[in-house]
Amino acid sequence: xxxxxxxxxxxxxxxAKTVDEYLAGIPKETRSALEHLRMAIKAAAPEAxxxxxxxxxxxxxxGPLVHFVAHSRFCSFIVVxxxxxxxxxxxxxxFDISGTTIHFTAExxxxxxxxxxxxQARMAENKxxxxx
Numbered sequence: 627x628x629x630x631x632x633x634x635x636x637x638x639x640x641x642a643k644t645v646d647e648y649l650a651g652i653p654k655e656t657r658s659a660l661e662h663l664r665m666a667i668k669a670a671a672p673e674a675x676x677x678x679x680x681x682x683x684x685x686x687x688x689g690p691l692v693h694f695v696a697h698s699r700f701c702s703f704i705v706v707x708x709x710x711x712x713x714x715x716x717x718x719x720x721f722d723i724s725g726t727t728i729h730f731t732a733e734x735x736x737x738x739x740x741x742x743x744x745x746q747a748r749m750a751e752n753k754x755x756x757x758x
Contacts, residue, residue, distance in 0.1 A: 670742040671749055682695040
């Protein structure tokens with residue numbers, strides 16, 4: 627997995643036990659961007675399990691699906707798959723990408739439609755891997 631997941635220490639306080647707790651501890655502007663990201667993920671993958679893993683919100687569907695994390699200066703959407711990121715490379719050109727992670731800010735959030743496409747691609751990828 628991408629090393630970004632371990633950087634949740636950027637968010638002060640006791641580790642959250644739920645995604646709601648995680649979001650409650652984040653400044654309002656950032657929280658709003660992450661709440662929209664969360665809604666897009668859940669809309670694309672309503673059957674995915676929402677948990678806290680590696681101290682960050684994580685979605686599981688036949689294994690790890692996606693994660694998100696707030697940092698002090700930006701947010702990260704961890705897609706887990708370089709292949710999926712490459713598929714949507716042109717649509718992600720205005721975002722900083724590192725490994726399997728898309729970095730964004732509250733001022734420049736990820737479009738919900740793009741998040742849904744990425745999550746659906748990840749679901750298909752995980753389903754295929756689960757069949758093997």
